[in-house]
Amino acid sequence: MEVYLDNSATTMCYPEVGKLVYKVMCEDYGNPSSMHIKGVQAEHYVREAKETIAKLLKVNAKEIFFTSGGTESDNLALIGCARANRRGGNHLITTSVEHPAILNTMRYLEEEEGFRVTYLPVDENGAVQLDALKEALCPETILVSIMYVNNEVGTVQPVQEAAQIVKRYRPSILFHTDAVQGFGKYRIWPKRMGIDLLTASGHKIHGPKGTGFLYIDSRVKIKPIVFGGGQQRDIRSGTENVPGIAGLGLASKMIYQDLEMKTALMRELKNYFTDGILKIGNTKVHGAGDENSAPHIVSAGFAGVRSEVLLHTLEDKGICVSAGSACSSNHPSVSGVLKSIGAPREYLESTLRFSMSEFTTKEEIDYTLETLYNCIPMLRKYTRR
């Protein structure tokens, strides 16, 4: 049996999306900047995708900018806004559990461009501490970035409350959210929530890799970070990835169809899976188990078992999961997020992330649990003496 439980790393492309991408790539291959009919056709795809996404977010289509994915969107949001609003101050705020695309960009701004960055602590469930946010805000603050759903343990951040705190302190402070793990799982309406910029990625929502977007509220002052032919209103130069954008648009539309039903099913499976894992004993499921955690991510520690060993054991049975966060899993090191949430020592090197999608079935979860029941006692026998 093949079970893919690594949907927070990437997802299978919807077959419909794959077909559309192929069609645009091979048939409607025009450049949206061309003046002839092929260009016009291509432009239609881009506009349609923009409109689809804008409608889902309840924003204006002009506020959607396509990028190469989550990392680029994060870079554009942080670097572009920091540089454009420097006159307002040099203080930035984020959390200690962000994705490396945020953390390393912040570090760059700190080290190379002289900004001051505050990294907010999180509680034992991984949720950002709002009191710390209130304390961190100062007259120099120009930008706050807090992720929507944590990619490692699945914690849903109190983004709306945080945005309100920020806006109440001073409305001109920009609020960005990295919603790579949240878009497609939650209905997110930036204008109502006080979000000025929002990052999303295509391949986490059954769309193509190398695609993503950044929502930028029309009032936001931002500078481009790549320069060229002035496409996308000078904010993101470079010929649009039309097939990818078309695919991203369709994937967005499809993932939001019957969203509530799909996420309810995922949550049911998650609870079932969590209960099953806890039955093993000497196991821990990180993060809040309730509505404050994403419906698709289960981060679980198995004391006495090295995560890589368990990962490869499951792999041998056809089950694909991540150790820690997939994006940084080529550097086997203890997860910063697990440390931040104060996970007990014995779980730091023994945690796996299981992440589901709308295609995950109960049979697959049963099979995974059964495999865990069979192999964990065996693996626990062989520990370093």
Add this chain to the structure above:
Amino acid sequence: MKFHSFLIKYGEIGIKGKNRYMFEDALVRQIRYALKGVDGEFLVHKCHGRVYVDCEGEYDYEETVESLKKVFGIVGICPVVRKEVKEISELKKDVVAYVGEMYPEGNRTFKVEARRANKRYPVNSMEINCELGEAVLEAYPQMKVDVHHPDVRLNVEIREEVYIYSEIIPGPGGMPVGTNGSAMLLLSGGIDSPVAGYMIAKRGVEIEAVYFHAPPYTSERAKEKVIDLARLVSAYAGPIKLHIVNFTDIQLYIYEKCPHEELTIIMRRYMMRIAEHFAKKDGCLGLITGESIGQVASQTMQSLAATNAVCTLPVYRPLIGFDKREIVEISEKIDTYEVSIQPFEDCCTIFVAKHPVTKPDTERIAKSELNLTEKIDELMKTALETAEVITVSAGE
């Protein structure tokens, strides 16, 4: 400058008496192998006791030289300009043009070394030397003759064609692979073992390799890394037959039955036994390891003795007296370093004792192994039978 041929200089293989042709044939074969992936048409041939690579048509000079620099047995690579045999006044023009292009800045000392293999040529070598030397001096007044220690030795050889060359690019030395039998390398993903394989291959030995993987304690990527390393070594050593042995069950069984501090030594002994099994089966004449005295607990003199004791074939340890730094230097030179340090964690660490024995007593270790009597033969048999065998080759 467009070179039409490379004259291949070889050292040691020139003095091997009646075996010489065998060495030369191996050298030609290895050069052909090395040039397989290079853009261009190459004719590799022996002629008057020399080996030439003729390049017909367009070819990639840098890539060709880089590939030749990996062929053991080559001491020097001379890029040659070939010209038609013409009378001496025309020959002068060719040589002057060659010097002008090769040494545009001029101010060098030089010496002409003419050879007249084609005795029908009317001017003898001494006269050619004088004539050509004079012509070069006339054309480039800054150049000076120095017959004892010239910067440039201008070789002009009159054969069916005229060969002009003056540069020698150093080759790797050693002996052509295939002239000294074969040996079985114990290859891991580390820095040392690929270097050890390289060094033995340099003496003309064909390399086979064995790798022990232990899923789920080692990952698929760790295995791919070892294949990548074998491929890099094969750029020098020629195609490598790689035996991939699943070692997990043996490892777990040793873990269960033997004293923990002796785990690594006993494990190594079983690895040697398996390597020797494949070596003997394929007619290899020895085993190769990357061990160096005292580097880790399993490489002390006592540990080496304990692992050595299970083999009947000689075990070659070319790095035995090397410091880590020296090994790293070679691995950087042969391009294996970057791959070796990739961080695909070996989860085998759980099989490493916190305080392993550093002075194992061979007899005591053998006694500990008696604990394994019940199942080890069967486990060994399975490991040998299920080994995956692939041939790794540089061009692929």
